[in-house]
Structure formats: C-alpha cells, structure tokens
Amino acid sequence: MIARILATAATEIHIARRNRWVLIAVLLMVVFSLVLSAAGSAPTGALGADRLSVVVASLTSLSVYLVPLVALLMSFDAVAGEVERGTLPLLLTYPVARWEILAGKLVAHTAILVVAIAAGYGAAAAVAIITDPAALAGLAALWRLTWTSVLLGMAFLGIGYALSSLARRVSGAAGLAIGLWLGLVVLYDLGLLAAVVADDGGFFTTQVFPAALLANPADAFRLFNLTAAQATSAASGIGGAANAIPQWQSLVSIALWPLVSLALAALAFRKVEP
Amino acid sequence: MTSTLTISRLTKTFGGLNALTEVSLTVAPGERVALLGHNGAGKSTLMKIILGLITPDGGDISVCGAAPGSARARAQVAYLPENAAFHPALSGLEQITQYMRLRNLDPSGAMELLERVGLAHAAKRRIGTYSKGMRQRVGLAQALIGQPRLLVLDEPTSGLDPVSRRDFYELLDGLAADGAAILLSSHALTEVEARTDRLLILSGGRMVAEGTLPDLRREAALPVAMHLSALNGYESDVVAALPGAIRANGFVHLTCAQDEKLAMLSRISAMSEKISDLDVIPPSLEDIYSHFSRRDGQ
Numbered sequence: 120m121i122a123r124i125l126a127t128a129a130t131e132i133h134i135a136r137r138n139r140w141v142l143i144a145v146l147l148m149v150v151f152s153l154v155l156s157a158a159g160s161a162p163t164g165a166l167g168a169d170r171l172s173v174v175v176a177s178l179t180s181l182s183v184y185l186v187p188l189v190a191l192l193m194s195f196d197a198v199a200g201e202v203e204r205g206t207l208p209l210l211l212t213y214p215v216a217r218w219e220i221l222a223g224k225l226v227a228h229t230a231i232l233v234v235a236i237a238a239g240y241g242a243a244a245a246v247a248i249i250t251d252p253a254a255l256a257g258l259a260a261l262w263r264l265t266w267t268s269v270l271l272g273m274a275f276l277g278i279g280y281a282l283s284s285l286a287r288r289v290s291g292a293a294g295l296a297i298g299l300w301l302g303l304v305v306l307y308d309l310g311l312l313a314a315v316v317a318d319d320g321g322f323f324t325t326q327v328f329p330a331a332l333l334a335n336p337a338d339a340f341r342l343f344n345l346t347a348a349q350a351t352s353a354a355s356g357i358g359g360a361a362n363a364i365p366q367w368q369s370l371v372s373i374a375l376w377p378l379v380s381l382a383l384a385a386l387a388f389r390k391v392e393p
Numbered sequence: 394m395t396s397t398l399t400i401s402r403l404t405k406t407f408g409g410l411n412a413l414t415e416v417s418l419t420v421a422p423g424e425r426v427a428l429l430g431h432n433g434a435g436k437s438t439l440m441k442i443i444l445g446l447i448t449p450d451g452g453d454i455s456v457c458g459a460a461p462g463s464a465r466a467r468a469q470v471a472y473l474p475e476n477a478a479f480h481p482a483l484s485g486l487e488q489i490t491q492y493m494r495l496r497n498l499d500p501s502g503a504m505e506l507l508e509r510v511g512l513a514h515a516a517k518r519r520i521g522t523y524s525k526g527m528r529q530r531v532g533l534a535q536a537l538i539g540q541p542r543l544l545v546l547d548e549p550t551s552g553l554d555p556v557s558r559r560d561f562y563e564l565l566d567g568l569a570a571d572g573a574a575i576l577l578s579s580h581a582l583t584e585v586e587a588r589t590d591r592l593l594i595l596s597g598g599r600m601v602a603e604g605t606l607p608d609l610r611r612e613a614a615l616p617v618a619m620h621l622s623a624l625n626g627y628e629s630d631v632v633a634a635l636p637g638a639i640r641a642n643g644f645v646h647l648t649c650a651q652d653e654k655l656a657m658l659s660r661i662s663a664m665s666e667k668i669s670d671l672d673v674i675p676p677s678l679e680d681i682y683s684h685f686s687r688r689d690g691q
C-alpha cells in the first residue's frame with residue numbers, strides 16, 4: 120500500500136517538475152512574501168510587537184489567498200486530466216485502490232506546497248531577522264503559520280480533487296476551481312461583512328457569523344493565526360470578531376477540513392467511470 | 394485444465410444499444426485467442442468488462458477464479474488499451490517504473506523491459522516526443538510486467554511496423570509457452586490466423602463463430618474456385634464438359650462446393666489431355682471472415 124502510494128507520488132513529482140509547477144509555486148510564494156514583508160516593514164515597534172510577528176500577520180493575510188490558489192491550481196487536473204488523456208482506464212486495471220491513487224497525488228502536491236511555503240516564509244523571515252535580531256521572538260508565530268498553511272493547502276487540494284472528479288473535463292474543473300476560490304476566499308468574507316453590517320449586532324452577528332467563519336477553511340485559518348497572535352490582531356478587520364471565538368474551535372476546523380475534503384474527493388473519485 | 398477466463402451469456406446495453414448479447418467464451422492457460430469483428434462489434438467493450446472497467450448487465454465472468462476488477466483478478470491480468478495513452482511529460486522509463494512499483498515489483502527491471510520492446514534508446518525521453526508506434530510499445534512493455542496469467546490486448550499491433558509485429562508475436566509465443574492465456578483483438582486477419590490458436594468472431598455484439606481456421610473454413614462451407622488453362626482449341630470442350638464453368642480472359646473459371654471438390658477434380662483430370670494448367674483457390678481468410686461477420690448484425 121505504502122509502496123503504491125509512493126510510486127504514484129514519485130510520478131506526480133516528475134510531472135509537476137516537468138510542467139514547471141514546482142518552480143511556479145515556489146516563485147509565487149517567495150515573491151509575494153518578500154514584497155509583503157518589505158511593504159509591511161515601516162511601522163515596526165509601534166504595536167509593541169517584534170518585526171517577525173508583524174511579518175507573520177501580513178503573511179497570514181497573503182496566505183489566505185495564495186495557498187488555496189496554488190493548491191487548486193495543482194489539483195484541478197488530477198482526475199479530469201487522467202480522464203481526458205485516457206490514462207485512467209489503464210491505471211485502474213492495476214492492483215491499486217482508487218484512494219491510493221488520490222493519496223499518492225496528495226503526498227506529491229503537499230510536498231510541493233511545503234517546499235513553496237517554506238521557501239516563501241523562510242525568505243520573509245530571514246529578511247526580518249537579519250534587519251532586527253529581536254525578531255527571533257516571532258519564530259513561534261511563524262511556525263504556527265507554517266503548519267496551518269500546509270493544512271489549509273491540503274484542505275484545498277482535497278477540494279480540488281473533488282471538483283476534478285465531478286467535472287470530468289479539465290476545462291470544467293478549472294472553471295469550478297476558480298469559481299470556488301473566488302467564492303470561498305473572496306466573496307464569502309464580503310458577504311459575511313455585508314450581512315454583519317446590515318444585521319447591526321443582532322442574531323446573525325452573535326450566532327450565525329461565528330459558525331460561518333468556522334465553516335470556511337480559509338476563515339478558520341485566518342482566525343486561528345490572528346487569535347494566536349493577539350498582539351497583532353489589530354492588523355486585521357475581522358480581529359474583533361475573531362476574539363469572540365475560542366481558539367480551539369478554529370483549530371478543530373483547520374484540522375478537520377483536510378479530512379473532510381479528502382473524504383469528499385475519494386467519494387467523488389469512486390463515482391468516476393473510466 | 395481449468396480455463397483462465399470464462400464468460401457465459403454476457404450482455405451489455407448502452408442506453409438501448411445492444412453492445413453485447415449473450416456472449417460466451419473461454420480462454421485456457423497457454424492459449425492465444427484472437428477476437429475479430431467489424432468496427433463497433435463490441436470487442437473493446439468485452440475487454441473492458443473482463444477488466445472490470447465496465448459493469449455488465451447480465452452474465453457470469455470468472456477471471457483467474459475471481460470477479461473481474463477485484464484486487465485478486467487485477468493482480469494477475471495485464472491490459473493493453475485500444476489507444477494506449479500516457480502522460481506526455483513522463484519518460485518511458487519513469488512510466489514503466491511507476492507501473493512496476495504499482496505491481497510491487499523491483500523497478501530495476503524497467504530498462505530490461507523497455508529493451509524487450511525495442512525502446513531502450515528512447516527510454517529517457519518524454520513520451521510526448523514518441524511516435525505512435527513507440528507509444529504502443531510502451532503499452533506493450535507495461536503489459537509484460539510481472540508474470541500476468543491473462544493478457545487482454547486491444548489491437549496490440551496497430552501502429553507497429555512489420556518487423557515489430559513479428560517480434561511482438563514472438564513475445565506472445567514465449568508468454569503462452571509459459572502458460573499465460575492471451576486474448577487479443579485485431580483487424581489484421583493474416584497475422585492473426587498465423588499466430589493464434591483460435592479465432593472468435595463478434596458481429597453486432599453476438600458471437601457468430603468460434604474455432605480454429607480449418608474449423609471455420611469447414612463450417613462456412615464456402616465454394617472453392619478453380620482456374621483452368623485449356624490447351625489451344627479445347628476451351629469450348631472444357632467449358633461444355635464442366636457444369637457452371639465460364640470463360641474469361643482466355644481462362645476457364647468455375648466454383649464448386651467443398652464436398653464436390655474431389656469429384657470435380659477427377660472430372661478435370663479425366664480430360665487432362667485438353668488442359669495445360671490448373672489452380673485450386675480455397676476461400677480466402679477475408680471471404681470466411683465476411684461470411685460470418687455479415688451473417689447477422691450489419
């Protein structure tokens with residue numbers, strides 16, 4: 120079982136390398152992290168936080184958009200591409216379970232995500248620490264951001280595989296992935312904010328809003344990192360709402376989402392007729 | 394000896410279209426069986442059902458004693474799809490390595506496998522740069538992985554040059570000698586006739602004929618053609634003496650049923666002083682194939 124998962128993972132890494140996906144993911148993360156940390160470097164000390172913690176706060180806002188995007192871009196082709204190229208029937212005649220195929224792809228794509236995230240955050244952290252040795256105090260926050268980013272990426276990889284299985288065509292899967300990214304990462308928050316404003320502190324704001332934040336992996340990720348770093352919570356617009364939700368709840372959401380999305384992906388893949 | 398593949402009364406419809414109707418067949422260990430039939434006869438559908446890629450509507454199938462598509466069956470069956478496709482970004486070696494590891498085999502034998510199908514020189518190039526025949530050879534190489542007890546090959550020689558075809562059938566002979574059962578589909582009648590043990594003909598989803606070529610020849614009972622050259626001036630005599638004979642291009646043509654062949658020959662030899670030459674032309678492979686393939690269906 121492990122051998123078969125690793126065999127698929129090795130193949131996927133070869134493919135991602137040839138298609139320049141590794142390079143693109145790493146470049147995206149490094150460039151955006153460096154740009155953000157440079158832009159956010161002015162007000163250091165003003166909040167009583169070290170420089171790295173400030174960078175981590177900016178990286179959190181960046182990763183909410185970027186990590187799901189990279190994960191979806193890597194995963195939307197996973198099943199639909201095999202169907203369209205006609206490689207799936209042969210693969211399925213091998214003594215390999217469908218979930219093992221998905222697991223192999225997940226291992227490879229997660230590894231690429233880890234490399235890209237480590238490179239991006241590492242570059243930003245290195246710059247912060249070199250210019251301000253006191254920034255070492257923020258390493259804990261950076262570590263927390265790193266592993267939650269990987270979990271966030273895995274949640275969206277699973278979502279991408281599920282969409283890819285449902286669409287069965289690469290073009291359809293790409294459209295669904297972009298639509299879902301816009302919906303979950305951009306429009307979802309806008310909608311919630313509009314509702315909160317209209318509701319003006321009523322039932323929606325106190326009951327529905329916290330649950331809605333927790334239900335979205337991207338929001339749970341942001342919540343968790345912001346509540347964990349109270350010092351920098353002022354940096355974000357939803358910081359106030361974040362304070363009302365206990366940290367363990369957002370942690371549970373972050374940890375559960377990859378499992379849920381991967382289970383959905385496995386179910387959707389089972390329904391694909393080669 | 395129990396057979397490796399047993400199918401009885403298999404039926405499959407695609408939304409009202411009868412792709413397969415009550416198809417039964419067996420393939421024994423060491424046997425090479427060819428599946429023939431017109432385009433759309435149901436050959437590929439039958440093979441996909443054997444592999445468990447499509448679920449049939451009715452009938453029983455046993456593949457190496459297990460259900461089609463079960464883990465036990467998949468471990469012992471190799472498949473070559475009709476249009477073998479691979480990820481264009483992978484090299485032939487990487488692709489075969491993955492397939493070997495999926496079968497829990499040591500991938501160090503991948504290069505040797507590619508050598509067997511004549512791809513060693515291109516093993517490290519991307520499959521995207523391969524010609525059609527080279528891609529087909531990657532497909533063949535993966536079908537040879539391990540010691541499959543049943544090989545299901547959908548048009549394995551399509552895209553192969555004549556020398557590669559011969560090499561391919563030599564590979565098959567070796568596999569069959571080791572006890573593998575082989576079911577292959579093809580449109581190339583002559584090579585199939587020479588290199589397989591038994592023919593199956595599907596037409597419109599039905600099994601219309603089954604057996605060795607002599608069996609089928611006998612069953613079809615197609616007329617034998619004869620071709621005579623009469624000595625100068627005797628043509629009219631010869632035509633008059635033989636029922637059904639006609640004159641064309643300076644030769645005398647006639648046809649007769651299989652069981653009348655010897656009687657006809659003795660009548661001809663009785664007037665051997667009037668005849669300079671004689672050719673007996675048995676029904677061709679194409680004639681026999683068309684006879685069965687058209688009988689129903691089309």
Ligand SMILES: Nc1ncnc2c1ncn2[C@@H]1O[C@H](COP(=O)(O)OP(=O)(O)OP(=O)(O)O)[C@@H](O)[C@H]1O
Pocket residue numbers: 407410412430431432433434435436437438439475
């Ligand atoms: N997925 C499908 N959905 C609907 N009809 C199908 C499907 N697959 C096959 N068919 C139909 O089943 C019939 C048999 O097709 P099949 O591919 O088995 O033919 P074949 O004998 O392999 O032909 P060829 O020699 O062209 O490869 C055809 O009429 C085809 O249109």
Ligand SMILES: [Mg+2]
Pocket residue numbers: 436437438475547
């Ligand atoms: Mg076919």
